[in-house]
Amino acid sequence: MTLRDASIAFKQPADATQTHALHQIALTINTGEQVAIIGPSGAGKTTLLRLLATAEQPHTGELQILDTQPWALSGNALQQLRARIGLVQQSPPLPPRQRVVTAVAAGRAGKWSRLKSAVNLLYPLDIDNIRNTLAKLDLADKMFQRCDQLSGGQLQRVAIARALYQQPEILLADEPVSAMDPVLAEHTLALLSRETRQHGATLVVSLHNLALALRHFPRVIGLRGGKIQFDKPASEISDTELEKLYINDQLPAATEQSGQPINSSRPSTLPRC
Numbered sequence: 153m154t155l156r157d158a159s160i161a162f163k164q165p166a167d168a169t170q171t172h173a174l175h176q177i178a179l180t181i182n183t184g185e186q187v188a189i190i191g192p193s194g195a196g197k198t199t200l201l202r203l204l205a206t207a208e209q210p211h212t213g214e215l216q217i218l219d220t221q222p223w224a225l226s227g228n229a230l231q232q233l234r235a236r237i238g239l240v241q242q243s244p245p246l247p248p249r250q251r252v253v254t255a256v257a258a259g260r261a262g263k264w265s266r267l268k269s270a271v272n273l274l275y276p277l278d279i280d281n282i283r284n285t286l287a288k289l290d291l292a293d294k295m296f297q298r299c300d301q302l303s304g305g306q307l308q309r310v311a312i313a314r315a316l317y318q319q320p321e322i323l324l325a326d327e328p329v330s331a332m333d334p335v336l337a338e339h340t341l342a343l344l345s346r347e348t349r350q351h352g353a354t355l356v357v358s359l360h361n362l363a364l365a366l367r368h369f370p371r372v373i374g375l376r377g378g379k380i381q382f383d384k385p386a387s388e389i390s391d392t393e394l395e396k397l398y399i400n401d402q403l404p405a406a407t408e409q410s411g412q413p414i415n416s417s418r419p420s421t422l423p424r425c
């Protein structure tokens with residue numbers, strides 16, 4: 153997938169000013185690559201993932217993905233393209249009363265006929281595969297539970313199971329392990345990496361945890377203020393570059409109090425606005 157000088161600006165309803173969520177982003181991510189996106193709160197990570205998922209249209213510039221220009225496609229063709237792209241959202245929008253099995257089955261709805269999707273909503277057709285997918289995330293016992301009976305971390309795992317079950321060619325995940333304990337977070341990122349590699353799929357994940365980003369992803373993109381600060385192999389990123397990426401002039405007291413430099417080797421969850 154390729155972005156050429158892509159920008160997105162949002163109008164703020166309060167004062168009608170524009171926020172440049174992304175500014176002239178140029179990048180290419182090749183098929184099968186595994187990439188982490190890091191950066192401070194408000195850097196534009198979610199917007200970038202939504203742009204790649206074709207959930208957001210660039211206001212200027214261009215996106216080419218899976219050999220097409222999505223915004224030149226008809227409505228039907230765009231829907232078909234979206235069925236080939238999986239997006240795990242930061243707060244998975246799972247209907248509270250839906251059962252886990254149905255939520256996961258919905259991952260393939262875009263690939264099925266309307267009739268099959270409707271039947272599947274009532275009577276999930278592919279129980280064994282769904283159970284296997286949930287088992288990889290230690291959730292097989294929750295298969296028939298309602299989504300509103302799950303914890304935040306369990307809901308995140310349901311959303312990941314749904315994306316894995318979809319078997320997309322591109323899997324995009326927005327802070328997919330933010331509500332998980334450290335052991336589950338490690339396990340889940342390793343699983344995402346392994347599963348996408350096995351299917352030859354591309355994986356792009358935004359993360360606040362630097363240690364996880366650097367450990368699990370060979371390529372890391374640092375985003376700040378809607379612009380790319382660096383895009384390089386994880387092994388080449390220095391602590392100074394990380395300090396520069398996350399520097400927060402709005403939080404002098406917090407930074408002084410902690411007195412801790414940003415260190416990529418320790419698990420780090422940085423202060424958020």
Ligand SMILES: Nc1ncnc2c1ncn2[C@@H]1O[C@H](COP(=O)(O)OP(=O)(O)OP(=O)(O)O)[C@@H](O)[C@H]1O
Nearest residue numbers: 162163171172173192193194195196197198199200
């Ligand atoms: N729908 C929207 N309307 C107006 N402004 C928006 C909208 N979505 C995002 N923004 C603004 O765009 C900027 C980038 O937001 P985005 O959610 O992409 O950042 P982020 O890096 O994912 O942040 P976080 O780490 O806190 O999730 C922010 O300034 C945000 O306020």
